[in-house]
Amino acid sequence: MRKLKLQVQMTIDGFVAGPNGEQDWVWASGSDEAGFRQVIELAESCDTILLGRKMTREFIDHWENVVDNLPDSREHPLAQLMVNMRKIVFSRTQTDIRGRNLEVENGDLAAAVQALKSQPGKDIMVYGGAGFVSSLISLNLVDEYFIFVCPAAIGEGLSIFKEKKLLRLESSIAYKHGKVLNKYVPV
Numbered sequence: 001m002r003k004l005k006l007q008v009q010m011t012i013d014g015f016v017a018g019p020n021g022e023q024d025w026v027w028a029s030g031s032d033e034a035g036f037r038q039v040i041e042l043a044e045s046c047d048t049i050l051l052g053r054k055m056t057r058e059f060i061d062h063w064e065n066v067v068d069n070l071p072d073s074r075e076h077p078l079a080q081l082m083v084n085m086r087k088i089v090f091s092r093t094q095t096d097i098r099g100r101n102l103e104v105e106n107g108d109l110a111a112a113v114q115a116l117k118s119q120p121g122k123d124i125m126v127y128g129g130a131g132f133v134s135s136l137i138s139l140n141l142v143d144e145y146f147i148f149v150c151p152a153a154i155g156e157g158l159s160i161f162k163e164k165k166l167l168r169l170e171s172s173i174a175y176k177h178g179k180v181l182n183k184y185v186p187v
Contacts (some may be wrong), residue, residue, distance in 0.1 A: 004113060004144075008128065009150055012151065014156055021129075040077060046122050046124055046125040048125070055098070055128045086098075088116070143186070164180040
């Protein structure tokens, strides 16, 4: 059975975005080549991306722009993965969203994710948004949590954890610019 992996950037005070979705703090400490390679390796372990409707437009537009217009960008290898991978957007309100290798799922979230997990293939990745990820966590659908803890506190913002969730730390990697990647699995 395929695993559903969550990869997020999180502040030290537990937020994945500011109150209005701001993520200006994510790269404030600088960029780290080893951390970037880890993001690519995680993406390569998957063949499907799940997205919440609210973050889809920005996600699709960003990565398609990098592939189409910025071939010399440091992000280009990751962008190619993001654009070429199958993407499923979960939405209660839209049935058609423009984007390469993108499909829309309007059915029951838990049933749809369980069906995807039972299909053959590589693992499944979810990057966000916060409300969508929170729903996946509440339904106990996330199998592995890859949380990049950024050396920033923002005081208030969007959290993905809405109730008690017991996790076991499986590994931790510290990077040069102060980020730490913690991998957790459900207890």
